[in-house]
Structure formats: structure tokens, C-alpha cells
Amino acid sequence: MVMATTNSTAAHASLASVTLEVADVEAAHRFYTAFGVDRHISLRASDVRSTGFRGFTLALTVAGPATVDGFVADAVDAGATVLKPAAKSLWGYGGVLQAPDGTIWKVATSAKKDSGPATREVDEVVLLLGVEDVKATRQFYVDQGLTVSKSFGGKYAEFAPGQSSAVKLALYKRRALAKDLGVPDDGTGPHHVILGSTTGTFTDPDGFTWQAAA
Template sequence: MVMATTASTAARTALASVTLEVADPEAALRFYTAFGVDAHVRLRASEAHSAGFRGFTLALTVSGPATVDGFVTAAVDAGATVLKPAAKSLWGYGGVVQAPDGTIWKIATSAKKDTGPDTREIDELVLLIGVEDVKATRQFYVDRGLTVAKSFGGKYTEFAPGAAGPVKLALYKRRALAKDLGVPVDGTGSHRIVLGGTADAFTDPDGFAWETAA
């Protein structure tokens, strides 16, 4: 009976929402509205201790370099700090900023050349969490019913998005994620993020908390 219940719960697990825990929700709302992502995240007041790298980033995939620049400029104008200036790379074009509340955002496109104006449209929102053991955490989420869309051994895993929400979940080695974002890997305290799911509350192997989405 317990096994049947677990399988049933896992089968309906999906990422439905992302809630950022911030010290000042009103100030955070003003920032995220100016940044242009207020419709994609929820905010909650919290004074939980958090120092250094929080172990995750929210990544916006957009259509082209002009749109990357538009989001980066909007974030900086609203008070964000640039961690990595937008620039070309082997995989495309992108930059990294840190919101006043401490959340790190990556804005990127696979296009290296401008093919159009700044649309300010988001093609995809990905929650990328840094984990100690990609294979083990991947299996943890598979056991809860998530479907793997892409997997590169013990380096990276991307899950298929559910119909319940607009955010895609992906896993990356914690040290590699910190390096990609341009920040030291060390960090302690709360992740300051809560994942809203379609199943019961749980905490994953790396301490990321899930709660039943409203």
C-alpha cells in the first residue's frame, strides 16, 4: 500500500511555481517588474540567513543578443549588479546579473548575431540548481515522476517541463554552476528559494525545499 501511494504521488510531481524569499517584498516587486519577470516568480518575506552562493540561478532564454542586452540593461537600471557582462561565447551570447535581493539571473541566447530588435520576450525560463551529485539527484527526481529531457552523464540534466507551470528544472554540478556564473562556490544558510510542486512537500538531496503549490 505504501509503495502504491508513493508511485501515485511521484507520477503527478511537476514544477508549478518558483517563490523567492526576500527581505523586502515590496522593493523586490519593484525590481522584478522593472526587470520584466514579475509574472514568472512569486515573492515571500524572509529573514533566513544566507551567505555566499545560494546554489541556483534562474536563466532566461531569449531570441537574440538585442533582447539579452535589453533585459540586462533593465536589470542594471533597476539596481542589479553585473556579475558577467553580456558577451559572445562558443554557445551564443549572454550575461549574468545579481538582483538586489541576491538572486542570480542569467540571460542568454544561442544566436551570436542580432537578427532583430529587442522583443523583451522570454522564450524559456529555467531554474538551474547546483548539486553535489547530478546522477543521484536526477534519480531522486525521476523517482518522483519527473521526465528527463536531456542528460549528459554526471554533468547536467534537464527535465521536461510540466503543464502546471512555465519553469523548466535543470541540474548542474554546483562547482561548475558557480564558475559559469562568475561567483565563488562557497555558500551557507538558506537557498532563499521554494519550489512549488503538484505533489506533497519534500526536500531534495541538496536541501532545496518543495511545497504544494497553491
């Protein structure tokens, strides 16, 4: 289950792309285009089933609450299910939804009030992996050549983004991530996400698959 890398781990590595495995590529493409995030991900057909929590979320950071509401509304209109309605919290404003293909998305802002009109701009996209041991998995990725940009002990780790991807990679405790998203933490089957690597092909300790990006 641990790595089978094809390139030297001395090389600088980063996340180059994110590919979601879906049952119906055409339907998923329509949804993600309507949602407004199609340029941040790729899609691949897969008929392998999984149940429960897939162990990750994609999080959008936007400018203000009105923009959060706009993205959530567009997603719901296109067929998404709301897992957590957008609401204020200690850290800002945000909501959680599940795409028709099963992928969970979080849309949030640190702003509690709008400083301007709603836009369709995304400030940041983060692929957050739920892992059993943040410290061990962080070290695994360091050994693969990724660079840590933020780290909070065994709770959270974030890696420097690559030049070829607008998506940032971060690690969070699986149980804590599921709780934050409002779902049970149990699940079976594949994660249904493939991470594009700038170096080689490997699988991390929690079963997330990396493949050399084209």
C-alpha cells in the same frame, strides 16, 4: 534531509511554480517588474540570512543579443549588479547579474547576431540547481515522479516542464555552475528558493525545498 513526501511517487510530478524568499517583498516586486520577469516567479518574505552562493540560478533564454542587452540594462537600472558583462562566447551571447535580493540571473541567447529588433519576450526560463551529484539527484527526482527530458551523464539533467509552470527545471554540478556564473561556490544558510510541486512536499538531497503548490 531526504524526502518526506505526502503523495504517491507514482503520480506524475512537475515544477508548478518558483518562489523567491526575499527580505523586502515590495522592493523585490518593483525590481522584478522593471526587469520584466515578475510573471515567472512569486515572492515570499524571509528575514533568515544566507551568505555566498545560494546554489541556483534562474536563466532566461531570449531571441538575440539586443534583447539580452535590453534585459540586462533594465535590471541594472533597477538596482542589479553585473557579475559577468554580456559578451559573445562559443555558445552564443549572454551575461550574468545579481538582483538586489541576492538571486543570480543569467540572460542569454544562442544567436550571435540579431535577426530582428530587440523585444521584451522571454523564450524560456530555466531554474538551474547546483547539486553535488547530478546522477543521484536526477534519480531522486525520477523517484518523485518527474520525467527526464535531457541527460548528459553526471554533468547535466533536464526535466520535462509541467503545464502549470513556464519554468523548466535542470540540474548542474554546483561547482561548475558557480564557475559559469563567476562566483565562488561556497555559501551558508538557506537557498531562498521554494519549488512548487504538483504532488507533495519534500526536500531534495541538496536541501532544496519543494512545497505543494496552491
